Amino acid sequence: MSKKRLSGISTEAPKKFDKEVIKAATTEILKELDELQNLLYAEHKWSVLVVLQGMDASGKDGAIRNVFSPLNPLGVKVQPFKAPTAEEASHDFLWRIHQHVPAKGMIQIFNRSHYEDVLIQRVHKWIDEKTVRQRMRSINDFERLLADNNTVVLKFYLHISKEAQLQRLTERTEDPRKMWKYNDKDLAEAKLWKKYMEAYEDVFQECNRIPWIIVPSDNNWFKEYIIAKTLRDALKELKMKYPALPK
Secondary structure, three states: OOOOOHOOOOOOOOOOHHHHHHHHHHHHHHHHHHHHHHHHHOOOEEEEEEEEEEEOOHHHHHHHHHHHHHHHHHHHHEEEEEOOOOOOOOOOOHHHHOOOOOOHHHHEEEEHHHHHOHHHHHHHHOOOHHHHHHHHHHHHHHHHHHHHHOOOEEEEEEEEOOOHHHHHHHHHHHOOEEEEEEOOHHHHHHHHHHHHHHHHHHHHHHHHOOOOEEOOOOOOHHHHHHHHHHHHHHHOOOOOOOOOOOO
16 A cells, blocks of 8 residues: 655645535534434443544644534543653553543543654654554554454544644744643644654554544644544444333
């Protein structure tokens, strides 16, 4: 399979999509998701893991807020993954991840994920290439284990342009409502853009048994539509039914 080149994939919504029409469609999809989530929770047979990856300021927090907030909080959990703690670092790299996979009936969202261990660690050369390949194999085995246990895994890469990222990072220094997001390391990481793109492209190539959805994310309204629609379609495919009273 030929390698996906992010430079050849647009970060903007296709011209044929109208913003107001898509926002209205997203609203209707969220209504459907409310019922589908209820089914998921009641049937207690399946679980869903939503993986959100992307560069800093790609809109992971906004996607979680705008797509998943309308759902019943009893059935949704969010887990962010930052730098490993001392305890986490003393175990294998998937130890901290496996503790947060979804139980039956639940939707679990990973804000960043196990992929950080073959992205940031690789870009900064904190691990060697042999370890990168070992970890990729382990990730494939881990995701297969989840799928074999009725977990639907949806992996989204939020694809933004360098220009959109710079604009959003700059807003964090100027907009009082966004200053809390500011991290002086973000601009330093942005300078490693090319290395991150190469690392992501390798991930898409080597860890694609469960396929990646590359989401154009310069336009938040389109990003939210794609995530909501993909989740809706995946849940509908499960053909879930409410449990009946015992006979």
